[in-house]
Amino acid sequence: MFDVDDVLQTLAAHELKLTPQRRRVVEVFFRHPGEHLSADDVYAEVRREHPDVGLATIYRTLDLLSDLGILDKLEFGDGRSRYELDRGERERHLHLICTRCGRVEELQPDELLARLEGEIERRTGFLVVDRELKFYGLCAGCRADRQAGR
Amino acid sequence: MFDVDDVLQTLAAHELKLTPQRRRVVEVFFRHPGEHLSADDVYAEVRREHPDVGLATIYRTLDLLSDLGILDKLEFGDGRSRYELDRGERERHLHLICTRCGRVEELQPDELLARLEGEIERRTGFLVVDRELKFYGLCAGCRADRQAGR
């Protein structure tokens, strides 16, 4: 899945119609790579140039594209769904949250995490597409402070 | 946190009132260990023996107990929040959330995860105490369905 036309060909391959509304929804995602867009985000963006689209159409299109594996539907617990283009190799968000000073560190994916995900797939058949990993604990500074009685 | 009375003592310690409604909500969770209960699940269960409770009270109580750390509030992307008794730091589950059918599988933290956490500590000095891990993707069933064009 490299550009808008690839997506539209996928639609054709499933005998689905290539409507201007669907094209525009797809374009929004290619214009906002890596972003987690809510239905309303997409709606607003599409309406800037095509003000007569209905929100229901946005929802139906997002559902459709998710079912086709073109989009991934994500939930971040804020009461609305978010969508983004399904990318094979996604950055792996891994956050270290210090419960003492509140600082958040970000870590790059590593080979051990890849192996953990491989193990998940091997054991359960579940294909990991995205992840939200939060580790809570003490950062190096706070560990030193605590040891020193600060 | 071992039984209902421990929870009720925690309420008292925070100068919160021990109402029969709160007691009943807590009891539901102790009667359903390990389950992910929605507000409506709890509501239905409480109403079986106390039919005049309001749903708003259930929501307010679930919020309160989550703030106190007695419950964990979980989001699995099916449009409703789920709650369970806080299991304590080291035993928290690892969730596999299928973005197509919404099913949630649970996995126990395993040795590969322990090594990942060891690696985090070695590289950054961060001491992992707790974690919240969500992997999004396709469960085995949905992968098969998608391949078959269903």
Added chain:
DNA sequence: GTCGCTGCAAATGTTTTGCAATAAT
């Protein structure tokens, strides 16, 4: 007796659905 807590009903915000009109194939 105080004021936190409750039940009810109404409000909110997101997502879904029914339906007649429209347009892609």
Added chain:
DNA sequence: ATTATTGCAAAACATTTGCAGCGAC
């Protein structure tokens, strides 16, 4: 020409909030 797709409005959800009365302390 067919029939999927659309826009609109209404409906369906989960959750929150305002408020007067109730009840745990």
